[in-house]
Amino acid sequence: QVQLLQSGPGLVKPSQTLSVTCAISGDNVSRYSASWNWMRQSPSRGLEWLGRTYYRSKWYHDYAVSVQGRIAIDPDTSKNQFSLHLKSVTPDDTAVYFCARDKYTNSNWFDPWGQGTLVIVSS
Amino acid sequence: DIQMTQSPSSLSASVGDRVTITCQASQDIYNYLNWYQQKPGKAPKFLIYEASTLEAGVTSRFSGSGSGTEFTFTINGLQPEDIGTYYCQQYHSQPPTFGQGTKVEI
Numbered sequence: 205q206v207q208l209l210q211s212g213p214g215l216v217k218p219s220q221t222l223s224v225t226c227a228i229s230g231d232n233v234s235r236y237s238a239s240w241n242w243m244r245q246s247p248s249r250g251l252e253w254l255g256r257t258y259y260r261s262k263w264y265h266d267y268a269v270s271v272q273g274r275i276a277i278d279p280d281t282s283k284n285q286f287s288l289h290l291k292s293v294t295p296d297d298t299a300v301y302f303c304a305r306d307k308y309t310n311s312n313w314f315d316p317w318g319q320g321t322l323v324i325v326s327s
Numbered sequence: 328d329i330q331m332t333q334s335p336s337s338l339s340a341s342v343g344d345r346v347t348i349t350c351q352a353s354q355d356i357y358n359y360l361n362w363y364q365q366k367p368g369k370a371p372k373f374l375i376y377e378a379s380t381l382e383a384g385v386t387s388r389f390s391g392s393g394s395g396t397e398f399t400f401t402i403n404g405l406q407p408e409d410i411g412t413y414y415c416q417q418y419h420s421q422p423p424t425f426g427q428g429t430k431v432e433i
Contacts, residue, residue, distance in 0.1 A: 250426075250427050251371070251414060251428075252425075253422045253424070266421065269422075302370055302371075307373070312361075312416075313361060313373065313376050313418065314373060314416075314423075315372075315382070316370075318370060319370060320369075320370050
């Protein structure tokens with residue numbers, strides 16, 4: 205059974221970098237047919253897909269236009285996890301952040317999800 | 328991006344009722360549509376894919392239908408454990424996008 209366990213600070217100051225990590229059990233971050241996603245949820249934006257990383261002989265990344273230039277999703281094969289880094293945050297980035305696996309190769313069928321991490325951007 | 332619009336935004340029904348939620352896409356997405364259930368304080372749960380195929384282990388009270396731009400999600404015989412917010416999500420085009428959700432209450 206695949207489980208995703210998130211960790212990260214709940215409070216980030218404006219202009220700083222938000223970082224949340226998703227630890228994987230029961231699967232492998234570099235498995236060829238898997239891809240690993242980040243979403244966020246807020247009252248103003250609803251559920252929003254942010255980006256994904258996947259390994260196909262090398263690492264690939266796809267990012268949402270809304271956060272392009274500020275986002276990085278980094279895999280860590282030694283710890284079997286992947287992390288979201290969102291820089292230059294503003295209060296508008298306050299949200300619950302979720303990691304999720306693509307059920308099949310870049311299918312955009314998200315299952316399972318991590319438990320969610322509430323990140324508040326405030327000074 | 329493809330816009331997904333759900334209606335109603337919330338509903339209240341009685342135990343045993345049939346509940347229907349609609350989801351409209353801003354362009355033709357064929358049957359590239361998923362449904363999720365989210366309970367308060369929890370992550371979304373994957374329920375239905377390809378508009379109408381039930382994920383393994385999901386109750387048969389749930390069903391989905393539709394294609395093109397109009398889709399429906401139905402709960403046949405609402406149960407107390409079905410309360411939560413339901414989301415549609417298209418995967419026809421990148422980026423994947425979600426509806427705004429329908430909150431189901433008893």
